[in-house]
Amino acid sequence: MPKTILEVKNLTKIYAGNIVFKDISLSVDEGDTVVIIGPSGTGKSTLLRCVNLLTRADGGQIWLDGVEITKAGHNEDEVRAHIGMVFQNFLLFNHLTALDNVSIGLTRVKHLPKEGAREKAMHELQRVGLADRAGHYPGQLSGGQQQRVAIARALAMDPRIMLFDEPTSALDPELIGEVLEVMRQLARDGMTMMVVTHEMGFAREVANRMVFMEKGGIVEEGSPEDLFYRPRFPRTREFLWKITELYGKKETQDSAKNTEGTSGAEGEA
Amino acid sequence: MSEWLQFFQRALPAFLQGSLVTLQLTVVGLSMGFVLGLLSALARVYGGKWPRWLAVGYIELFRGTPVLVQLFLIYFGLPGLGITLSRMTSAYLAMGLNSGAYQAEYLRGSILAIGDGQMMAGRAIGMSRFKTIWYIILPQALRLVIPAWSNEPISLLKSTAVAFLIAVPDLMTKAKAIAAQTYDPIGTYLAVAVVYLVMVFALSELLKFLERRARIPGFEMEGRGA
Numbered sequence: 001m002p003k004t005i006l007e008v009k010n011l012t013k014i015y016a017g018n019i020v021f022k023d024i025s026l027s028v029d030e031g032d033t034v035v036i037i038g039p040s041g042t043g044k045s046t047l048l049r050c051v052n053l054l055t056r057a058d059g060g061q062i063w064l065d066g067v068e069i070t071k072a073g074h075n076e077d078e079v080r081a082h083i084g085m086v087f088q089n090f091l092l093f094n095h096l097t098a099l100d101n102v103s104i105g106l107t108r109v110k111h112l113p114k115e116g117a118r119e120k121a122m123h124e125l126q127r128v129g130l131a132d133r134a135g136h137y138p139g140q141l142s143g144g145q146q147q148r149v150a151i152a153r154a155l156a157m158d159p160r161i162m163l164f165d166e167p168t169s170a171l172d173p174e175l176i177g178e179v180l181e182v183m184r185q186l187a188r189d190g191m192t193m194m195v196v197t198h199e200m201g202f203a204r205e206v207a208n209r210m211v212f213m214e215k216g217g218i219v220e221e222g223s224p225e226d227l228f229y230r231p232r233f234p235r236t237r238e239f240l241w242k243i244t245e246l247y248g249k250k251e252t253q254d255s256a257k258n259t260e261g262t263s264g265a266e267g268e269a
Numbered sequence: 270m271s272e273w274l275q276f277f278q279r280a281l282p283a284f285l286q287g288s289l290v291t292l293q294l295t296v297v298g299l300s301m302g303f304v305l306g307l308l309s310a311l312a313r314v315y316g317g318k319w320p321r322w323l324a325v326g327y328i329e330l331f332r333g334t335p336v337l338v339q340l341f342l343i344y345f346g347l348p349g350l351g352i353t354l355s356r357m358t359s360a361y362l363a364m365g366l367n368s369g370a371y372q373a374e375y376l377r378g379s380i381l382a383i384g385d386g387q388m389m390a391g392r393a394i395g396m397s398r399f400k401t402i403w404y405i406i407l408p409q410a411l412r413l414v415i416p417a418w419s420n421e422p423i424s425l426l427k428s429t430a431v432a433f434l435i436a437v438p439d440l441m442t443k444a445k446a447i448a449a450q451t452y453d454p455i456g457t458y459l460a461v462a463v464v465y466l467v468m469v470f471a472l473s474e475l476l477k478f479l480e481r482r483a484r485i486p487g488f489e490m491e492g493r494g495a
Contacts, residue, residue: 081395091390094488095409105394139487
């Protein structure tokens with residue numbers, strides 16, 4: 001039986017008197033890619049932020065590797081160092097080069113010596129295909145490249161699980177593919193991931209499990225096949241139909257273009 | 270014209286001495302103000318209730334009253350409380366305290382402009398709040414603040430002239446003495462104006478250099494994007 005990395009039980013978040021989500025329970029096994037879908041404003045992003053304690057949940061418990069991290073007095077910084085987070089708008093450190101963006105966590109959090117941190121950071125940049133951009137500042141990189149550096153920054157910490165908060169929503173359509181390709185590779189490498197996204201092609205292809213959230217609750221969860229072809233609830237079917245209509249066409253075009261795009265970028269290197 | 274040049278030549282040593290004191294007041298005031306300003310700005314943005322309240326009180330008090338009143342309170346007022354300070358120390362203190370209040374607001378603005386996102390990204394890789402402020406927020410805020418903050422050294426350099434009123438031997442005090450000796454107030458004060466102008470010009474060149482040095486490709490007030 002695979003090891004459970006993350007376990008969330010009855011998590012509830014209230015913001016300014018409104019329930020963002022209520023009694024969310026789910027678990028993520030080692031090597032799993034769990035994709036969370038749902039209309040905007042249903043608390044998907046907030047759920048990710050609660051998981052790595054950037055936002056305090058108002059109820060419920062979270063375990064990482066069997067250790068409860070929501071206990072009072074638990075070292076939050078320590079927890080976050082073990083959970084990778086990728087944001088919708090990249091949030092790279094603007095005053096640092098790509099390399100320093102990736103290595104700063106290694107030197108300042110893990111206290112690695114400078115040379116070791118550099119080497120490891122370079123390795124992570126290689127992994128996302130950006131070794132040749134190590135000396136560039138975020139302002140000199142495209143959105144897709146920035147997001148790949150952000151992924152490398154999170155990977156450098158050797159996280160137990162990676163959280164992706166709509167990682168391609170802020171990208172121009174032609175840049176989405178290169179980011180998804182990096183994420184696909186991560187999944188193949190066995191990284192445990194929790195992904196909030198509207199990219200249904202990615203979900204269908206990579207997810208072991210999909211979770212459909214709406215109005216602050218989990219409506220349905222199951223394999224991509226279950227949700228796409230045998231949804232139990234009409235709401236799931238409706239949402240998936242809408243989102244596929246909206247993103248589907250563009251996506252098939254993109255994935256064709258992107259395979260070229262990524263290999264092209266690497267060829268430049 | 271040559272007469273005026275001759276006069277300028279005679280007055281030059283005194284002017285140089287005075288300028289040196291003026292620069293001293295500027296540098297010490299600016300440095301002290303920077304430390305005070307940075308602490309106040311951090312207190313206002315990240316502090317709890319009491320630090321925030323303290324910072325607001327300090328800033329409002331020193332921005333809301335004339336620097337001359339502050340100087341007189343320190344030099345003539347404090348002895349009444351048993352604290353007697355030298356002319357120079359009083360002038361340093363007045364300049365530093367006053368400048369700090371202004372610098373606090375410049376710095377606060379640039380810290381706020383960096384935004385919560387950078388804090389969140391820092392925390393997300395396991396940095397503490399303090400580490401994120403130190404390694405992520407401040408290096409960016411201090412770069413971003415330079416263009417606006419550049420007003421402060423220039424304005425401070427000129428406002429050090431009030432130290433003349435407690436007889437600190439700065440440029441203005443020297444000028445007053447020379448004007449009295451030569452019976453030529455117009456020439457003297459014109460010459461002093463030129464000296465101030467030269468110092469301000471040099472200072473603003475220095476600040477432009479600093480701004481260029483601190484520049485990061487793609488990192489500007491507007492271009493930070495995303």
